[in-house]
Amino acid sequence: MSTTDFSDSDMDIDPLDEVFSEAAGHLQTIHHSIEVTDLLEIYGLYKQATVGRCNTQKPSIFNMQNRSKWCAWNDLGEMSCAEAKCLYIEKVQKVDTNWQPKHKISNKQTSSIGWVVHSIPQRQDDTDQKEEHEKNAFDYIKEGNLVQLQKTLTSEALELLDENGMGLIHWATDRNAAEILKHLIANGADVNFRDSEQQTALHYAASCGHVECIRILLDANADPSIKDADGKSCLDAADNTDIYELLKFDLN
Incomplete structure (x- = not known):
């Protein structure tokens, strides 16, 4: 042939x-x-x-x-x-x-090309590529490292938005890091602090279905009526009926 x-x-x-x-x-x-x-x-x-x-x-x-x-x-x-x-x-x-x-x-x-790889990390953050001395409060929250966060947290950091337009309280809620969220609130974090899209931590908790974080935020007097830049409240972002009812009950 x-x-x-x-x-x-x-x-x-x-x-x-x-x-x-x-x-x-x-x-x-x-x-x-x-x-x-x-x-x-x-x-x-x-x-x-x-x-x-x-x-x-x-x-x-x-x-x-x-x-x-x-x-x-x-x-x-x-x-x-x-x-x-x-x-x-x-x-x-x-x-x-x-x-x-x-x-x-x-x-x-x-x-x-690395065929023998049996899992993919849930998230691949820049924190994996940073030296320890380069890390800040945002990095430690992404890692879930409460001990290091306690050593580095400042009042100024609580009022910052990172390159993703998120504050520390948004990251803690996004990661469902309940203990870190409690620590932030205990150290003066504004529970109604807004990200670059005017969303609060309650928006994040509601959309992700993080019930424990919702309860922590509501216990700290987070306001479920706050609307974001699109006029949506956390009730609009509710992951399911139970979460909607939880937020609605507190709103009433």
């Missing part, structure tokens, strides 16, 4: 791309039986594999489905497309242990 029997596209096909396509096709036949958390991880990996680093704006806090998908993608940071493809394939194999791809990937190719 002569070389003219093969098209250029056939000769250029990457085995990793072939298996990735197989995995994506198989996923379409089983997606209805996959847990939401797994689907979010798979979505993030697919976007990272096909597009690269997240390049879209974070959706509104009131669009929680798209916001969750955005976070799943954005949390992958600078992960290479090749590694994302490998992790995507591995994840599909985990959710359906009976599936095996028809094509094979060479050991050399998979080992060079």
Whole structure:
């Protein structure tokens, strides 16, 4: 058989791309039986594999489905497309242990891009790349490090917004860090402090479904009637009926 029997596209096909396509096709036949958390991880990996680093704006806090998908993608940071493809394939194999791809990937190719990775951190923050002396109160809240936060917290920091337009109290609530939230309030944090979109910590707690944080904030006299820049209160952001009723009861 002569070389003219093969098209250029056939000769250029990457085995990793072939298996990735197989995995994506198989996923379409089983997606209805996959847990939401797994689907979010798979979505993030697919976007990272096909597009690269997240390049879209974070959706509104009131669009929680798209916001969750955005976070799943954005949390992958600078992960290479090749590694994302490998992790995507591995994840599909985990959710359906009976599936095996028809094509094979060479050991050399998979080992060079970190195939042996069995989990993805929930969040990949810049704190992982900072030296200890470079960290501040925001970093310690992201890490959930109450001990170091107690050593570094200042009254000035309580009034700051970071590059994401969030204050310390917003980060503590976003991370569902109840003890840290209590510490911030005990040290003078304004429970009605607003982020760059005029949302309070109650907006965050309501949209994320963080009941304990909601109770802590309400006990500290947080105002559930406060509206953000779009005219929405935390009741509009309520994750479910129980949370809505909890907030509405306090409002009344």
